[in-house]
Amino acid sequence: MINVEQMAAVLEALPDPAFILSRSGKYVAVFGGSDARYYHDGTGLIGLYIPDLIQPEKSDWFLKQIDRALESRKLVVEEYELSNSDVKGLPNEGPEAPIWFEGRIQALNFLVDGEEVVLWVASNISERHALEIKLRALSDTDQLTGLFNRRKLERDLTLHYDKFVRYSVPTSILMFDxxxxxxxxxxxxxxxxxxMILTVANACRSAIRKTDTACRFGGDEFVIALSNTGHDHAHLFAQRLNQYFRKELSRFNVGDTFATASIGVTTMISADRSYEDTLKRADQALYKAKGLGKDRIVSL
Structure with missing residues (x-):
């Protein structure tokens, strides 16, 4: 049998810190955190309360997770970030990137000073989180141009269509090649x-806002989704983009063969049953622009 002293030694040797926290957010006890690469001594927290240490928005979140674990009596697992700006009394200097943790919170079957308590184990997952972001970005990115790929576009258009249906927020689509x-x-x-493809990709990157999505749809075909943009503004945007294409692609002209782009423009309408209907209409507009002699914009 392990005696009390041995159990204390085991708890102190835990690589990740484990906190006993009351429903009101009091640090009742702190164990572990022996991995000095990621953690500092947390014993100074004992007796303090989360709202005294953490900014209100983040401290409210912590207290909600404690309540969830106590009410459900089940293990709660959540990923969260902490930065200097979240901690009261700390300067904003420090690591530019926040530290990411996985919290595992479990209700305990005893009271401390008349309050329910939970065990909160915090694991530093910053390296894993950074790798996940990198892999996600790679899976959403076209290798040649660095623009988003079709998979990412389809996810974004699904969200845009939902906003259009629920809140009438317009989204316009440009399709060009x-x-x-x-x-x-x-x-x-x-x-x-x-x-030539890279020249077009760079033009897209410099022209769009952070809320827009520029995608290499396939081959030399591109799509831009303009969020919160009506048809008239989308057409003006297409005109500016087309002028830029003419200028930047002119160095690829061969004799009387001109390097230009044709653009189809459309906007989500109430008759659309999904974003795919909007995308098909943009494709039809592009096809019409090609048929009318290329190097032009057609809006539908």
């Missing part, structure tokens, strides 16, 4: 075609 790419490829080589 390069004119005469095959002829220029045949004349100058496929590496020049890649340069």
């Amino acid at each position: 390069l004119d005469n790419l095959k002829k220029i490829n045949d004349s100058k080589g496929h590496h020049v075609g890649d340069e």
